[in-house]
Amino acid sequence: MNRENREHFQVMIQAKDMAGQMGGLSGTTTVNITLSDVNDNPPRFPQSVYQFSAPESTEIGSPVGRIKATDADIGVNAEMDYSVIGGDGLDTFDIIADRATQEGVITVRKPLNFERKSVYVLKVQVENTRLDPRFSSMGPFRDTATVKVTVEDVDEPPVFERDSYTMEVKEDADAGTTIGSVSAMDPDSSRSLIRYSIDRRTDMDRLFNIHPGNGTIFTLRPLDREETAWHNISVTATEFSNPRQLSRVRVHIRVLDVNDNAPVFATVYETFVCENAKSAQRIQTVSATDVDEPKGGHKFFFSLPPEASMKANFTVKDNRDNTAGILTRRSGFSRAQKSVYLVPVVITDGEFPMQSSTSTLTVRVCSCDRDGNMKVCSAEAYALSTGLSTGALVAILLCVIILLMIVVLFAGLRRQKKKEPLIISKEDVRDNVVSYNDEGGGEEDTQAFDIGTLRNPEAIEDGKQRRDIIPESLYPPAARRAPAGPARDQADVRDFISQRLQENDSDPTAPPYDSLATYAYEGNGSVAESLSSLESATTDADQDYNYLSDWGPRFKKLADLYGGEDSDRDS
Numbered sequence: 142m143n144r145e146n147r148e149h150f151q152v153m154i155q156a157k158d159m160a161g162q163m164g165g166l167s168g169t170t171t172v173n174i175t176l177s178d179v180n181d182n183p184p185r186f187p188q189s190v191y192q193f194s195a196p197e198s199t200e201i202g203s204p205v206g207r208i209k210a211t212d213a214d215i216g217v218n219a220e221m222d223y224s225v226i227g228g229d230g231l232d233t234f235d236i237i238a239d240r241a242t243q244e245g246v247i248t249v250r251k252p253l254n255f256e257r258k259s260v261y262v263l264k265v266q267v268e269n270t271r272l273d274p275r276f277s278s279m280g281p282f283r284d285t286a287t288v289k290v291t292v293e294d295v296d297e298p299p300v301f302e303r304d305s306y307t308m309e310v311k312e313d314a315d316a317g318t319t320i321g322s323v324s325a326m327d328p329d330s331s332r333s334l335i336r337y338s339i340d341r342r343t344d345m346d347r348l349f350n351i352h353p354g355n356g357t358i359f360t361l362r363p364l365d366r367e368e369t370a371w372h373n374i375s376v377t378a379t380e381f382s383n384p385r386q387l388s389r390v391r392v393h394i395r396v397l398d399v400n401d402n403a404p405v406f407a408t409v410y411e412t413f414v415c416e417n418a419k420s421a422q423r424i425q426t427v428s429a430t431d432v433d434e435p436k437g438g439h440k441f442f443f444s445l446p447p448e449a450s451m452k453a454n455f456t457v458k459d460n461r462d463n464t465a466g467i468l469t470r471r472s473g474f475s476r477a478q479k480s481v482y483l484v485p486v487v488i489t490d491g492e493f494p495m496q497s498s499t500s501t502l503t504v505r506v507c508s509c510d511r512d513g514n515m516k517v518c519s520a521e522a523y524a525l526s527t528g529l530s531t532g533a534l535v536a537i538l539l540c541v542i543i544l545l546m547i548v549v550l551f552a553g554l555r556r557q558k559k560k561e562p563l564i565i566s567k568e569d570v571r572d573n574v575v576s577y578n579d580e581g582g583g584e585e586d587t588q589a590f591d592i593g594t595l596r597n598p599e600a601i602e603d604g605k606q607r608r609d610i611i612p613e614s615l616y617p618p619a620a621r622r623a624p625a626g627p628a629r630d631q632a633d634v635r636d637f638i639s640q641r642l643q644e645n646d647s648d649p650t651a652p653p654y655d656s657l658a659t660y661a662y663e664g665n666g667s668v669a670e671s672l673s674s675l676e677s678a679t680t681d682a683d684q685d686y687n688y689l690s691d692w693g694p695r696f697k698k699l700a701d702l703y704g705g706e707d708s709d710r711d712s
Contacts, residue, residue, distance in 0.1 A: 142176055145213045150174040180218035180273040183282035184210040191265075193247065194291040197255040202248055205234065205290055209244040210267040219243065220270040230261030230290060247288060255294040256330055263288040298386040299325040299335050299378040305391045306376075308358065312366040313399045320349070320394060323356040325378035333382040340375040340389065349374060349394070358392065366396040367432045400492035404431040404441050406500040412467070413518060414482075415509035416474050424455075425467040425502065429488045433496075439463060440491035445484075446499060455484045455504065467502060476506040476518075556650070 152172040159165030186208070193206035212219040223236045223245030235250045245265065268283035276282075301323060308321035327333040337356045339349060349372070351358045356376070364372075372394040379387040412425040429441045443457050443465030450456075454474075458466045467484060482504040489497040507518030 144176040144178050145182065148176050150176075178215050178218055179276070180214050180269060180271060180282070181276045182213040182218075183284065184212040184219075184221045184267050184269060185284050186210045186267065186286040189286055191286060191288045192291070193288065194293055195249065195253065196293045196295045197253040198295045198297065199249050199253055201250065201252065205247045205249060206288075207239075207244045207246050208236075208265065208286065208288065209242070210284060212243075212269070214269075217271055218269065218273075221245075221267050222270055223265060223267050225263050226266045226285070227264035228262045228288075229258075230263045233261055234263055234290060236263075236265055247290070253292045254328065255292045256328060259292045259294075261290045261292070263290065294329070296383060296386060297328045298388040299380060300328050301325040301378065301388065301390040303390070305393065307393045307395070309395045309397055310360065310364065311397045311399055312364045313401065314360055314364065316360055316362045318360045320358045320360065321392075322358060323351075323376050323378075323390060323392065325356070325388065325390075327380055327386075331382065333380040333386075336379045336381055338377050338379070340377055343373065343375045348372065351376060358394075364396050366398050367402065370396055372396070398434050400433050400435065400490065400494060400496055402432045403496035403498035404429040404439070404488045404490050405498055406430075406486075406488070406502075411503045411505070413505045413507045413515060414469060414474055415507060415513055415515070416476055417509060417511075418469050418472065418474060418513075420469055420472045422469045423466045424469065424504065426460075426464055427467065427486065427502065428464045429500075431490055431496075433490075433492065435490075435492050442489045442491070444487050444489075446487055449485055453484075454482060457484075457486055467504075474506045476508060480506050482506070 150173070152174065153169055154172060155167055155169045157165050157167040187210075191206065191208050195203075195205045199205070208223075210221055210223075212221065220240070221238060221243055223238050225231055225234060225236055233249070233251045233253070234247055236245045236247050238244070239246055245267065247263070247265075264285060265288050266283055266285045268281075272282055302325070303323075306321065306323055310318060310320045323337065325335050325337075327335065335356075336353050337351050338353060339351050339358075341347070347361055348364065349358055350361050356378075358376075374392050374394065375389050376392050377387055377389050407428045407430045410425060410427055414422075414424050418424070427443070429439075429443075431439055431441070441463045443459045445453055445457050454470055456468050456470050458468055460466060465486070467486075484502040484504055485499050486502060487497055487499050489495060505518060507515045509515050
């Protein structure tokens with residue numbers, strides 16, 4: 142039987158009793174038979190040659206085309222594998238099986254180049270994944286076909302000879318010095334000319350430039366290795382025929398070191414020497430540093446300047462290990478005679494061209510004990526011995542001063558809060574405020590005092606005992622509303638002023654005599670009642686102004702109290 146020809150069969154079966162004799166009974170049933178598949182058919186390509194095309198810009202792994210073989214079997218017996226077994230595109234293309242559709246998908250394995258090769262021929266094979274050994278005698282269960290792939294030309298951007306470039310230039314090179322060159326070409330058959338340029342986003346300081354025709358890179362101004370040792374720029378190559386076709390490459394420029402910096406002290410050295418120091422005593426060890434980086438490492442030499450070596454109090458001993466010791470040349474130093482010595486030290490490197498500089502060491506004279514421990518010295522030397530610098534001491538002193546100022550200010554504010562204000566509110570002022578800046582000569586000097594506005598008793602807060610006037614129990618309200626005679630008013634004002642003066646003299650928190658003293662007491666009652674010109678205009682023309690005669694003696698008494706015999710005050 143062949144399942145590929147007929148898969149299903151139906152059989153009717155009859156059963157009879159009485160051995161099938163006449164008169165017996167019978168029954169029938171139907172049996173359905175389905176043939177199961179075996180792998181007895183090889184896969185076959187429906188055509189022997191397949192043709193596809195792909196642009197040369199196709200990326201690696203991208204599909205080029207699909208082919209499919211047929212197999213009369215079903216299920217796992219119809220599963221197939223595809224492979225490239227020959228042809229000139231064996232290393233350029235690949236084929237994989239799609240298990241969902243049992244198709245062979247041809248993909249790109251290496252970049253395509255139309256200018257290098259435009260047509261590839263592949264020999265592709267297909268076979269079953271599971272073979273049945275019972276049918277091996279029927280022949281190989283595989284098939285082959287030929288696949289031709291045509292590569293299409295695409296306008297491609299320029300291609301650089303290298304993926305990146307590395308160049309070197311000395312830091313003392315003059316402007317216009319050539320560093321190196323880059324090269325790119327148009328991969329298309331047209332071979333368009335290439336124009337080169339530098340991406341200025343990678344060269345913001347405009348240190349380099351490139352020849353647009355041949356790709357030569359040169360400097361625009363001198364370089365400094367100590368500032369920047371490496372420069373990474375991007376060079377762009379553009380086709381003249383199609384400016385949209387461009388490519389970029391990275392160029393790494395290394396700046397080579399040149400001995401153009403002199404060595405200096407490794408740090409700011411400050412030390413001290415004891416007054417009882419002996420000759421040839423080491424007081425400090427110094428070292429140097431240099432921003433240059435010679436290939437063989439640094440080599441420094443230390444010495445005194447020739448002009449300072451004749452009358453020097455100190456000498457320099459080179460340790461031959463890039464350090465030097467500062468030694469005394471005599472015994473005994475006097476802090477009273479000279480407290481600070483400045484020792485110049487010449488530092489020279491061993492490179493070419495040789496560079497040298499002069500650094501200064503500060504030596505302070507201090508009083509020491511027999512063991513050489515410092516006892517008395519200047520503030521800077523003491524800070525040096527205790528590990529504190531001058532800047533640290535200044536910072537500590539400033540902090541102490543600021544804290545003292547804060548404490549004094551806080552105490553003054555608390556003291557000011559406890560003192561009663563001179564003026565309680567703006568509504569209590571009934572006249573202009575008079576101010577003066579004459580310190581005066583004491584109570585005998587009439588120019589030192591001035592009576593400003595007086596406080597109104599009716600504006601006093603309820604329940605608050607006033608200290609600037611005699612309590613109201615001495616002046617009943619009825620008495621204040623009655624016309625006051627000259628003698629009572631004089632005593633009232635005199636007592637008020639005397640009380641206020643006594644309070645200010647005995648109060649330690651009172652302001653000095655040249656400060657403003659404000660009073661808001663107008664006295665008890667007024668004969669004039671109102672001096673408004675508006676009210677006078679509405680009354681009869683024969684209004685009585687005799688009350689002015691009562692005020693004359695009052696002003697006279699006030700003038701006697703303050704001015705004495707001053708005729709101007711009397712008037």
